[in-house]
Amino acid sequence: MSExxxxxxxxxxxxxxxxxxxxxxxxxxALALRGHCAVILGFDPDPQVLRLAVQxxxxxxxxxxxxxxxxxxxxxxxxxxxxxxxxxLKSLDQLHPGPAVVLDLGSTKxxxxxxxAALPERFDPLGGHPMCGKEKASLINADPMLYHGAVFALVPxxxxxxxxxxxxxxxxxxxxxxxxxxxxxVHDRWVAATSHLPYLLANALTLATPFDAAPxxxxxxxxxxxxxxxxxxxxxxxxxxxxxxxxxxxxxxxxSLEEFELCLRxxxxxxxxxxxxxxxxxxxxxxxxxxx
Numbered sequence: 343m344s345e346x347x348x349x350x351x352x353x354x355x356x357x358x359x360x361x362x363x364x365x366x367x368x369x370x371x372a373l374a375l376r377g378h379c380a381v382i383l384g385f386d387p388d389p390q391v392l393r394l395a396v397q398x399x400x401x402x403x404x405x406x407x408x409x410x411x412x413x414x415x416x417x418x419x420x421x422x423x424x425x426x427x428x429x430x431l432k433s434l435d436q437l438h439p440g441p442a443v444v445l446d447l448g449s450t451k452x453x454x455x456x457x458x459a460a461l462p463e464r465f466d467p468l469g470g471h472p473m474c475g476k477e478k479a480s481l482i483n484a485d486p487m488l489y490h491g492a493v494f495a496l497v498p499x500x501x502x503x504x505x506x507x508x509x510x511x512x513x514x515x516x517x518x519x520x521x522x523x524x525x526x527x528v529h530d531r532w533v534a535a536t537s538h539l540p541y542l543l544a545n546a547l548t549l550a551t552p553f554d555a556a557p558x559x560x561x562x563x564x565x566x567x568x569x570x571x572x573x574x575x576x577x578x579x580x581x582x583x584x585x586x587x588x589x590x591x592x593x594x595x596x597x598s599l600e601e602f603e604l605c606l607r608x609x610x611x612x613x614x615x616x617x618x619x620x621x622x623x624x625x626x627x628x629x630x631x632x633x634x
Contacts, residue, residue, distance in 0.1 A: 360415030368421030369484030374517035440464035469497035490518035534587035544569035
């Protein structure tokens, strides 16, 4: 490692960042990093996205060829669906002569961290997952304030250097997020309950709602079911790579739902009221992020 850092740069302000994927998350991060790094390079397989990214000054330069972008970068951000990230990690050795810090934005972490561990030693990798987003994907929905105030999970490997941790903290701070260091298994278990299960529930609620009830579907229904509009291919990757944790979260939800159903079938409204009271208290605790 040089005195200026593993990849030859001393701080985020000196970094040449390659944003691999210019959808909602990658585009928003690139916009939020404007003025905080030396150069932002962009890759996306869609030529229209690349043209828009350059026209809107989301990136300084863009290319549909990874081989043109990656060798210039000393901080590589993988902003793609989970399975695409896993494929990119397999090809990184051939496409980037290194060294480089590698950070991903994937929604699940265990398989990505395992793949990062197999990277050559010239790479300094760590996982990341910003807890923010919108139901509508694509660069046209990118927002430089998307990350502001959001928790940004950071998942280091045993090999992740203190310096790379520092660069990641600089990035998180620069975009206005709150860093949270986590183990990959803990991360995947938590997001199964807080993100992946709600996505499935939103879909189940939508499918269970008769179309002729639409005139009475108000803000409550749409705020509860809005996740059903999330980009399906991206969520299929998430469900595939966190399957066991999601199954366990579904079972916990099923157990809770059965309690409510049993109270209604028995007309035990006292017990139902107690359940609702406990739920309100739990919601308050979760909202304030108190340790339960």
